[in-house]
Amino acid sequence: MLFRTEGRVEAILAEHPALQVLVVQPFSVDGNTPPRTAINYKALTGTAQVGERVLLNTVAVELNLGTGGYDFVVGIVGRELEDEPPGHLIKLRYTPLQTPVLAIEAPESPFHPALESFHPLEGVPVVCCGLHSQIGPVCFAAHAVFKEQGYPGRVVYIMSDSAALPIAWSHLVRELKQNGLLQTTITCGQAFGGDYEAINLYSALQAAKQVASADVILVGQGPGNAGTQTALGFSGIDQGLAMNAAIALEGQPICVPRISFADKRPRHYGVSEQTLTVLERVVLGSVQVPLSVMPSQMRETVLTSFRERGLLEKHAVVEVETDALFNPMATYNWTTMGRKPQEDPYFFQTALAAGIVAAQSALKTG
Structure with a gap:
């Protein structure tokens, strides 16, 4: 199966700076095909208008995968993008959707001189998440600590390319920025759409400090965590790679463990097996x-x-009181695996703890 269909844009359900939600009527011989809902990423295809013909990728809906029931616009038929390419770096390379971006490190970037030489992170806290849903409470806690001290702290989020590639897909990131809990985003690798684009995680970390003036750097995959019930086959293993990068660049790596007493799957009950694997097998130093x-x-x-895994000797485990922040944080109605904070409190409490530790460390070193 090709998992492609063509149709006409009937309506625009939502309009955001980086994406549109469209109603598309597929073309069919009998005219009885029901309309479909599709996401259009403007950076890839431009802004769609009602009445235009679009080509859709329908694979996620046809296979009942986790994209919220949306198709994705591959192209607008007959449309030619007229804007000059922003830069020479290509993301989604060697695919039909490859697109040029202005890499923050590129010679044509105004920030090239600041990144031309190596600069260590000098102890900047780097909070490394295993799941995208952890970034909300981390940002909330960090800013709560900064606010209490009257300090205008800056949190920078680096999104890796191990899950969703377009950062525009994250409603959470959009909400965090709108509420002032997240100041800057950087998309690295093949991920795209951040305030800045970076070629890799290491240069993204350097840019977070040198260009975005981060007090706290947050690193993690976007929405769409993938797992296979195997020892190493999960996208969140990037958490360990991020901690290794932070160690190499002389930052202060902070792990957000995945902890839940609401998830009844044995591998994720208590401390997730994924967290234990990352801390035991992937991270090369102490965090x-x-x-x-x-x-x-x-x-x-x-x-x-x-x-049992020897992690208390390898890493610095610290316990933090988070109750005062839990109820204010819970008003945002964030979820993880469909569960609200009240349904899975210690997942969110653990992320709050990481945000508190990071902000307190930033205040000491800053």
């Missing part, structure tokens, strides 16, 4: 691992998991 203060039985479950 900080903040935990929220938990009831004794839950705490012992978590610490036993760490102890």
